[in-house]
Amino acid sequence: MKKPFFMIVAGGSASGKSTVVKSILEKAGIQHVLVINQDDYYLDQNELPMHERVLMNYDHPKSIDIELLKKDILMLLEGKTIHKPTYDYSNYTRSEVIEEVESKPIIILEGILSLVDDSIRDLADLKLYVELDDDIRFIRRLSRDVKDRGRTMQSVINQYITTVKPMYHKFVKPTKRYADIIIPNDDKHSAAVDVIVNMLKTVKESI
Numbered sequence: 569m570k571k572p573f574f575m576i577v578a579g580g581s582a583s584g585k586s587t588v589v590k591s592i593l594e595k596a597g598i599q600h601v602l603v604i605n606q607d608d609y610y611l612d613q614n615e616l617p618m619h620e621r622v623l624m625n626y627d628h629p630k631s632i633d634i635e636l637l638k639k640d641i642l643m644l645l646e647g648k649t650i651h652k653p654t655y656d657y658s659n660y661t662r663s664e665v666i667e668e669v670e671s672k673p674i675i676i677l678e679g680i681l682s683l684v685d686d687s688i689r690d691l692a693d694l695k696l697y698v699e700l701d702d703d704i705r706f707i708r709r710l711s712r713d714v715k716d717r718g719r720t721m722q723s724v725i726n727q728y729i730t731t732v733k734p735m736y737h738k739f740v741k742p743t744k745r746y747a748d749i750i751i752p753n754d755d756k757h758s759a760a761v762d763v764i765v766n767m768l769k770t771v772k773e774s775i
């Protein structure tokens with residue numbers, strides 16, 4: 569089997585990484601793409617009581633089980649099957665579900681900190697950074713976290729001020745310089761998405 573094409577999609581929280589990946593997949597009509605969400609690799613916190621889990625900093629690189637993520641990406645790039653953890657935002661820890669995931673010809677890793685680790689970054693054939701104004705990201709995050717991640721408005725605001733915003737400026741935003749393509753996601757991202765879709769179609773044809 570040919571080595572899979574490996575793409576990384578980084579960007580701040582609620583910049584639209586998942587939405588952009590979804591549009592890429594819809595437009596490309598590709599069945600053989602595997603998306604790995606870095607959030608599934610948050611460290612397991614089942615041993616901690618809930619009041620401690622809530623206070624953790626989920627925007628620092630140390631919150632991710634980077635060794636497991638690296639091991640799994642390397643296995644997928646060798647065409648092997650992995651047993652991937654899954655994440656439960658409402659309980660601030662891994663869920664009990666372990667997914668058996670087969671490698672595919674195109675692998676996309678998505679996450680706020682996905683361009684931080686150089687050994688993972690150096691494996692990528694293409695690196696994207698989704699960019700959006702901080703205020704709009706905060707508004708989108710607030711609305712999404714209350715609707716989809718079981719959060720209260722006050723908890724989203726507190727977390728944003730204490731960890732999300734400072735960690736974004738310290739760790740996430742500096743990784744923009746590693747990106748091959750920067751995708752603006754204010755109104756339209758279709759032109760950038762079309763460029764990437766055409767690249768992936770070429771990759772697909774060469775499989």
Ligand SMILES: Nc1ncnc2c1ncn2[C@@H]1O[C@H](COP(=O)(O)OP(=O)(O)O)[C@@H](O)[C@H]1O
Pocket residue numbers: 579580581582583584585586587588708709711712753754755756
């Ligand atoms: N271009 C856009 N216009 C309006 N809302 C958007 C756009 N892109 C994403 N969103 C919304 O913003 C929120 C965050 O987007 P999401 O893709 O989950 O971001 P990320 O994966 O970077 O955290 C979601 O509720 C999503 O529906």
Ligand SMILES: Nc1ccn([C@@H]2O[C@H](COP(=O)(O)O)[C@@H](O)[C@H]2O)c(=O)n1
Pocket residue numbers: 580581582585607610626627656657659660661679680727732
């Ligand atoms: N228990 C957790 C774990 C993570 N988060 C936040 O998720 C953000 C990353 O996901 P995006 O889809 O927004 O990129 C990150 O900023 C963490 O703060 C959380 O709130 N709770």
